[in-house]
Each structure stands twice: as structure tokens, then as C-alpha cells.
Amino acid sequence: MQFTLTDQQLELRETARKFARAELPDLAREMEEKDFPVPPDMLRTYGEMGFLGVNLPEEYGGLGLGHIEALLVLEEFAQVSNAVAFPVFEALTGPVRTIEKFGSDDMKARILPQVIRGEAIVAVSMSEANAGTALTDLTTTARAGDGPGSGSGAGAYVVNGAKRWTSGGGHSDYYVTYCRMSEEAGARGIGAVLIEKDMDGVSFGKREELMGFRGIPTADITFDDVHVPAENLIIGAGGFGRLMSAFGLERCGNATQALGVAAAALEQVLEYTQEREAFGKPIVDFQAVQMKLAEMAMKVEAARLLIHRAAANADTQPDGLPTAYESSLAKCFANEMVREVAALGMQVMGGYGYHKEYGMEQRLRDAYAWGIAGGAIDVQKTNITAAMIGRRFDQRR
Template sequence: MTFDLTPDQRELQQAARKFARAELPGLARRLEREDAPVPADVLRRYGGLGFLGINLPEEYGGLGLGHLTALAVLEEFAQISVAVAFPVFEALTGPVRTIERFGSAELKAQIIPQVVRGEKIVAVAMSEPGAGTALTDLATTARADGDHFVLNGTKRWSSGAGHSDYYITYCRFDGIEGAKGIGAVVVPKDADGVGFGKREELMGFRGIPSADIVLEDVRVPKGNLIIGAGGFGKLMSAFGLERCGNATMGLGVAAAALEEALAYTQEREAFGKPIVDFQAVQLKLAEMAMKVEAARMLIWRAAAHADAQPYGLPTQYESSLAKCFSNEMVREVTSLGVQVMGGYGYSKEYAMEQRLRDGFAWGIAGGSIDVQKTNIAASLVGRRFDQRR
């Protein structure tokens, strides 16, 4: 594979960069200050410019392009902030992809065009108070009742909870134990019986709502089924692309930290010269650049190989490598960024300290760093490890 973008991919990336850098920095600071999500009018603007449908099918209003193009665009938004990038992440690499790959034609036609236009947001409701990494322990139930499913349970750590319009809800069908009983349905925000807990206050991720979701006898039509009992493996396969999106969000944060550190160290003077002239600073900048470039190559490789894989999604091995490396990389790079900027890096007047806080979260969200390492080891030896024994 080539390690460069085609002219068409580069053109779209540059369009995203121009838009993001011209129009989003002020919004990003406001979302951070107010802990508010991207406003509806800005989301529709994203949609109107095509940024929410890059790798979604043309028949649903998308551009029908590849995952690599989508990730290149996502990075440009993430370089501004994770809050302004989050709707792009969700549309191009997140739960919408589960509907696109496994939902019925009717469900796709109902939801995907709304997402592409920036009119609706889809979130995922997976984790529970007693089921995070051990997702097969989930207790949310789905009981068939005529033409509907009736859902009961509580979801936790759902990014977008209370703000998003649809929730891909993982649940256990008909009391079947273990992974064999797990599937997913789409639950609309306004369905009777859907409630939301207190807004979480997190170290970072300001502007990305997170809260518990409480489901009490929530009735959803059977047409909202994405995958029923026995489809847990398919649901997990969709996370190959989500892992690449997660890695790209961290990459964008780290790339922006490197850019700011480069500018600062060439302007800031000490002992009569720019601090970039000191070897200790040069070494830190070089370390930052090496890590950023390596992360980008791992992500792009996973995306470029996806078309040849089942469902057109990145493999567990390559996506876990990319996510794990990026998750560790962004913590290291933003920490170095704070260090080279000194007191200014630690000040809320500058974006570096926010990048440090936002960057840390990607190694928790979407499967922790340690989970990715067990995925990598499992791929290397060709079998899953039983964590219960």
C-alpha cells in the first residue's frame, strides 16, 4: 500500500481542515467552557458540507468513499477538539455503522439519511453497572410481545445520553445466557419508559454528554431490531472501525499538541534565544513527532486493508494495534506538550492542558488499553482467552 493520500482524498482532507480551522476553534472553546454539545445548526452545517456521510452509502445520501478518507477528515476535526469532532466520529466510525452493516433496509432508509444531513445523532448503549469489559454479563432484557420488544434495564457510560436521538441498545433476548443471548435494537430517545440519569462530570470530554440510561418497559417495534440473539460476534466485528475512529480521535489531539508545541518553542525565548535551540527541547519534539507519525500509519493501514475483510471492516488485530498504540501515544505526546510549554501548558488559557485531559479518555473508551493488548495476543496465537477461569 502507499502511505500517502490520493489527490481526491487530499482535496477532501484539505476542505475539512479549512472549514475546521476557520470556523470551529471559537466554538470548541465555548463547548469546553459550557460543557455543551455541538449545536443543532452547526451539526446541520456539517451535514450540508458532506462531512457526516463520507464513507456511508450514496443511496442514503452519503459520499460512498472509503474508510481511509473518512479517518483523514475525522483527524482534522479532532485537531480542533474532541467535542467538535464527536458527531463526525459517531457518524463515520461509530454506531451508525452497525445499522449500515447489519440493519434492515427499512431501518437504514429511516435513520442513515437523517444522520448524513445532520438532523439526528445515533449513540450506543452497551455498558451497564455490572457489565463493562465483561459485556456478556449484561442484564438488560428484551422480551418479545406481539410486534414489539419490551426492554428493561440500565445502561451506563453512554456518550451522547440524553442528547442523541437514537440508541443502539445491547440487550439479552428471551433470557438466553452468555453471548448467545445478546443482540441489539434501536431505541428512540422519545420512546415511553426511556429516562436519563444525572449528567456525568468527567475529567475531560466536556461537550460530550454522558449519563445513565434507564429503560422501564420500553416498547420498540420489531422492525427496530438490528441483530437478534446469537449475533454477538457480528456486533463485535463492527468495533474494528470504531477502534480506528477512537485511535484517530487520539491522533488528532496529539497532532494538534505537536503543532502547538512546535509553534511555542520557536517563539518562546530563554537565555536570549528560542527554546527550540536547546537539545532537551529538540528531543521532546522529535519524540512527539515519531509517535504521531507511527500512530497515523497504523490507523491508515487498518483502514486501507478493511475492504478485503468480512463486512468491509478492519480486522481485530490491525484495529487493536492502532487503537492501543494511539491510546498510549496521545497520553505521552500531550504530556510532553505540557512539559515543553511549562506554566503555559498547564494554564487553561491555552488548549494544551485540555488536550491532556481529553487524550487520556481514549484509552478507557471503546475497550481499554489492556483489552486491546489481549485482543492482539489472541490474534497472534489464533484463539480467544477465557478470562473467567
């Protein structure tokens, strides 16, 4: 059991930290104020630095490193803001990994190099108006089309339906889209296709206004007789379980985004309490403040250990992905702790914590998103219990 990072991992983390803290704070503030995503030129810089291919195969331009290395980079970006970290999250732990895991060789050769270079963004489109937590209730369909070609009007599948809560909706170039591909009920009929932003019949709703997540576009997507070529099939009907297995890594990415927010809150408060004075001395000298700082540190360190355990143990799994049990533990704990840590940070900083200029109130707003996105906190708890007793629970009966 190893709790220390290798020299290579330390060097990678330091490279990510120096870049993120030198290049991204001003951009992050502007993205928060004006609510726009990472600009194309900066995204290409991410690619040139290797940050979008840390754990993706070298044959496609990635670095070919492990999940721990990917999460170390993601945390450094997330400490600046979740918005500047979001393309890293999507590339290293999100829908890009679904393509890397289940897409055809041709699809991987077509999509992965674009993502790794920072020339394209991939989003996942899963939830619907009546299918969020109950995802197997989704009604978007991908039916047999009029042929395998990729020309105008031709396609092996015709997709119809509507999706909600797509992070990256209207901005991303590609969408890993969960569809009902056969008449079989529930999970057995579900697969996924890759839909491209500029395909005929794809349209986007208005930009959602959310409590946090500014700089991360979110919008509905409507599919109206969208013709999808055969080469854009990711997994056919009956592949729902395999698709969801990739969520072990996505949960670790989600948890790391939360961890980054909490770690930055702790760092800011440590600095603040040593500079801010009351009654003639730094407020860190007061025992009540010391208790809060210790609570914040315990939660941050515990979350990091849970996340890294899940990622490290993925190497022991046949599919190379974190288990549902360990990734759900990590996500659930991190999702709860980031809310607590950001709230403690705000309380310690008082009026400065509540003021938009100083960033803590943004951390608290963003903190609440991660316990909703990617499977709500209570859903993770049912996953944890199901793993412990060895069977899933039927919530419909």
C-alpha cells in the first residue's frame, strides 16, 4: 500500500499547478462574470501542454499515463475553478473515455486526436424530462435508418427525442447520446450513438441559468429525424450496463472536481486566518477558528484518499475502471464534504466570504452542483449499499 506520489507524478502535478495558477485565474474570473466556456485558443493550449490526454493512449496523441495522474491534473485545474477544469474533466474522466473504451477503432482514430489537441469537445447526453435518476425510462429512440452511408440524408440510425441537463449543450462538438435502440423494455433496449453538433435535425434550447456552474454551458437538445451513420455507433441495444461501467471513472472525476473546490477553500482560509486580525491578534490564534480549519483539513484529506484509492485499485479490475462501490464512496463523500468545507470557509471569512470579489461564495454555489450531477448523493448511497449486500434494489416496486 503506497501513499506517496512518484517523482513523475509530483512533476506532472507541479506542471499543472504552475500552469493553472499562472494562466487561468483571470480567465476563470471573467468566465464567472460573463458565463462563457473556455475559449478555443486556451483549449488548444491545454492540448499543447498535454493536459487533455493524460490517461489517453499514446497512439492517439495522449500521454498514456494512469488515472491517478489524470486526477492530479484535474484537481489542480479545479482549484482555480470548475469551469476552467471542465474540458479536462470531460476528456480524462467523462464521455471521451466512453469513446475510448467502447468506440470502434475508426471512431477513436477520428475523435480522440481532436480532443487531445484541444480542437473538439465531447459531451454526454443522457437525462430527459422524465428520465434522470430513473435513466432506463429514457424515450429518445435510435431506429434502423436508410443505409450505412454518412452522406446527407443517409444513416444507419434515425434518432428522435429530447435530452435535458446536457453540460456542454450547444457548445460541444460531439454528444455521446443514450438512446432506446430496440423494443425491449428497460436497460435491455438502451445503447449509445455519437451525434455531431452540426447534423441535420439537431437543435439546442436556451442556455440554462443555474445557481453555479457559470462558464459551463447547459442546454436541452432536441433530435428531429437525425440521421446517424453506422460508424457513429458506440454500443448497441443491451449495452447499458457496459456504458454505466465507465461511470466509475466519471464518479472519480466528479469527486475530484469537488475536491478541487474544497482544497482551494481550505488554502484560502488558511491564508486569510493568518492575515486577518481581531482583538489585536491573527484570528488563527483563536481555538474556535482552529477547530474549523482542522475539520476542513480532515474532510479534504479523507476525500482525496478515497478518490485515489478508487483510481489506484482500477488497475486490479478486468476493465481497468474503478468499481461502483469505491467510486460511489468517493463521489458521495466528496460531494457532501465540499458543501461543508465551502460553508465553513465562508463562515470563517465572514463578510469577505459572502462577497463576490473574494471567490468563496462562488465555491459554495459550485459545491452544490456535484452532488446532483452524475448521480445524486442519495443514489450513490443506494449504489454503496447494493455493492455491500451483493444485489441491486428495484426502486419501482
